[in-house]
Amino acid sequence: MRIMLAPMEGVVEHHVRDILTRLGGLDGCVTEFIRVTDQKLPYKVFYKYAQELENHCQTPNGTPVKVQLLGSKPEPMALNAQELVRYGAKAIDLNFGCPAKTVNSHEGGACLLRTPDRVYSIIKAVRDAVPRAIPVSAKIRLGFEDRTSYMENAQAVEAAGADELTVHARSKADGYKPPAYWHYIADIKAALKIPVIANGEIWSVEDYLRCREQSQCADVMLGRGLLSCPDLARQIKAYLAGEEYRPLTWGEVCQILFDYYRLTTPLYETRNCGNRVKQWLMYLSRQYPEANVFFEAVKRKTTPADIEACFIQAMDVAAAA
Template sequence: MRIFLAPMEGVVDQHVRALLTDLGGIDGCVTEFVRVTDHLLPEKVFRRYCPELQTDCRTPSGTPVRIQLLGGKPGPMAANAARAAALGAATIDLNFGCPAKTVNKNDGGARLLQQPERVGGIVAAVRNAVPKSTQVTAKIRLGFEDKSRYLDNALAVFEAGADELVVHARSKKDGYRPPAYWEYIGSIRENIAIPVIANGEIWSVSDYRRCRQLSGCEDVMLGRGLLACPDLARQIKTAAGTANCTPLTWGRICQLLFDYYLQTKALYPGKFLGNRVKQWLVYLRLRYPQAIEFFEAIKRHRDAAAIESVFQRHLQAFQT
């Protein structure tokens, strides 16, 4: 069983990757997507999206990090993949799943799923451009407007030489609305001979079990579920008998949030101070009732002293 932390643009940066992987249970991470157009990007862009390049593409706790590229042209995607590999990336991940309108309007993400031959062309170009020792992985959805070509796209990724495939079990049109159609992933697994990782709508241990039953996948990728429950990966592995942990208390979660606030404080001065913490609290409210009160207490504050005062009250009240 492997559990991966999904990339989430504007949410899962190197700080979140470090904090969540330090809790344990996570076997790999993927960066936010590096947008590729017509040009070879400078080294500093890759290092900005993946500061872990300085540490052998691993978080401080040693968890591997994959660099994700997004774009619609084989040539530039291949050239930028080669540069990322030369900088030390052990795995290049290709994004064919992003549902964002801006991305799709600019010939990227899930839009490419309308043309499986283009998906395969990009995967093949990248595979040929990087060393054999560099893994090439891809992430798809089940389709764009519908799910009719889900298997065509999976086969295109496989036949083009990818080492692994992540499948978000919804179409672009489905967005993030439940349910996730995990049974389609089971069909994909029966037709391709590379590892398949299930993604989408896994919020709990019971969700994981049902996903595994319908998809046949032991390996999963968690996104919003891990933000709502930061130790969900450990809980899944504990339930499966491969780890041993007790669920985190709100006191521990609050300390985690405070550490995140301190790490990112200098990055978001003035009117943006605390925005990342507030964003994370939106997810935590789904699992922890105390996060609702915390969010209400902090949501209008922009002053460091006021924000830190709220933290101190909650840390004192719930610390274990």
């Protein structure tokens, strides 16, 4: 079985991919989507979202990274896929699942699920444009307004020549509200010959086991669940192997977060230096109650000195617990 790290716009950038893959248990990652319109993008745009291009499309610990494209027109998507391969991409992923209004209003992401023939045309153009040795995969939801088109879209993905399909087990209209409808994925897996990866609402080992039973997929993709529990992939792998495993303590997570903060602070204006940490704390608060306490202390802090003081206090409290 494989566990993949999901592409999450504005969240899972290359530093986060590095941190989570170093923790272990992950077999691959997908970048945030790169928006394609009508033009060939310059290398600097690809590099912004996929800095692993300069490391053989691997994170520093050697975990493979797929580069994801999002767009609505076959020809520009194919052209930019070719460019990515020229720059070193080892695998291309195509986004048909993003539910964001700004993306959908420009005919990208999940809105394309209303027209399976367009899904087919985009994938077919990309598949024909890049060498056969370069895997082309796609990520879809179960539909747009509802879940009635799930099989038609999944079959379009396979018919177009995709090598793999990831299914987020909700429609666009479902958003991220529980539950995830994993049983639809079982129907897709039974109908398709290509590998199928289940995604959506996996927050724990128990969720993984329920997802595997209902979706009939051993392979999963983790997004928010991994941000809330950074070693979830390791926990799942250890459970399946029958191994003892001690989950990360809050103190260990806090140190990881502090290292991430120090690494990324130079990349932002001073007044924004803590934004990514605050964002991650919101996810962590689901698994670690201490993260919510930390967030309340740091949420209005805007200077590096004040934010570091909050970190020191949080780590001191964790060490004393």
